[in-house]
Amino acid sequence: MATNHDEYIHSLFGTEEPLLQDVTESIKGNGMPAISVKPEVGRLLSILVKMTRPRHVMEIGALGGYSGIILAGALDKEGSLTSLELEQSYATVAQSNLKRAGLEDKVKYVIGPALQNMESLYNAGQRYDFFFIDADKVNYPAYLDMAIKLASRGAIIAADNTLQGDKVFDETVSDENVEAMRAFNEKMANDERLESIILPLCDGLTIGRVKEEE
Numbered sequence: 001m002a003t004n005h006d007e008y009i010h011s012l013f014g015t016e017e018p019l020l021q022d023v024t025e026s027i028k029g030n031g032m033p034a035i036s037v038k039p040e041v042g043r044l045l046s047i048l049v050k051m052t053r054p055r056h057v058m059e060i061g062a063l064g065g066y067s068g069i070i071l072a073g074a075l076d077k078e079g080s081l082t083s084l085e086l087e088q089s090y091a092t093v094a095q096s097n098l099k100r101a102g103l104e105d106k107v108k109y110v111i112g113p114a115l116q117n118m119e120s121l122y123n124a125g126q127r128y129d130f131f132f133i134d135a136d137k138v139n140y141p142a143y144l145d146m147a148i149k150l151a152s153r154g155a156i157i158a159a160d161n162t163l164q165g166d167k168v169f170d171e172t173v174s175d176e177n178v179e180a181m182r183a184f185n186e187k188m189a190n191d192e193r194l195e196s197i198i199l200p201l202c203d204g205l206t207i208g209r210v211k212e213e214e
């Protein structure tokens with residue numbers, strides 16, 4: 001019997017399709033950290049993509065392709081995913097998992113530090129309708145600034161782990177990840193170009209929409 005809302009939600013929505021279980025196994029088998037999104041967050045991402053029907057999605061932090069499969073699998077026929085990943089070896093695993101899912105034609109991996117690659121994509125004139133931020137926490141505020149620059153009107157920006165195990169509102173904690181996440185959430189809350197909310201799902205998912213110009 002569940003004793004809190006996390007356990008209750010997990011008991012109902014924490015199941016995964018076998019393909020995603022295989023992805024988790026491949027991540028462990030390749031000695032990579034087991035830090036993919038939780039199934040509950042995956043469900044929400046899938047619903048958000050299906051609701052908003054973005055043409056171009058950007059994922060920041062690919063790991064082994066777990067969230068990539070969810071994002072790419074929710075896209076319309078014309079939709080594409082650009083996935084930014086620091087580690088070539090991780091992107092290779094992700095790519096092979098997307099292939100296993102029959103989604104290899106939907107995704108392009110861009111390897112290296114995400115901030116630099118976002119800048120290059122911006123300079124190349126690329127724009128995106130949906131962002132999923134899930135890489136190094138210390139750069140979340142900078143990823144947000146770049147995502148706003150790269151955003152088409154009405155774009156959605158979603159970011160995982162934004163409660164940091166509830167440390168974001170514990171005044172006794174001040175490590176660099178927590179400080180960065182506070183700055184990120186404050187910007188999501190206060191930037192006039194955005195309308196946003198934090199959903200306390202798993203470790204927190206902050207979701208914003210880039211307002212369309214009047």
Ligand SMILES: C[S@@+](CC[C@H](N)C(=O)[O-])C[C@H]1O[C@@H](n2cnc3c(N)ncnc32)[C@H](O)[C@@H]1O
Nearest residue numbers: 036037061063066067085086113114134135136
């Ligand atoms: C939490 S994992 C991503 C999990 C993935 N979104 C999923 O749920 O399947 C974070 C990823 O961000 C990558 N990363 C860390 N720092 C980065 C950077 N500066 N640029 C791009 N990727 C980075 C890590 O290598 C790691 O694969």
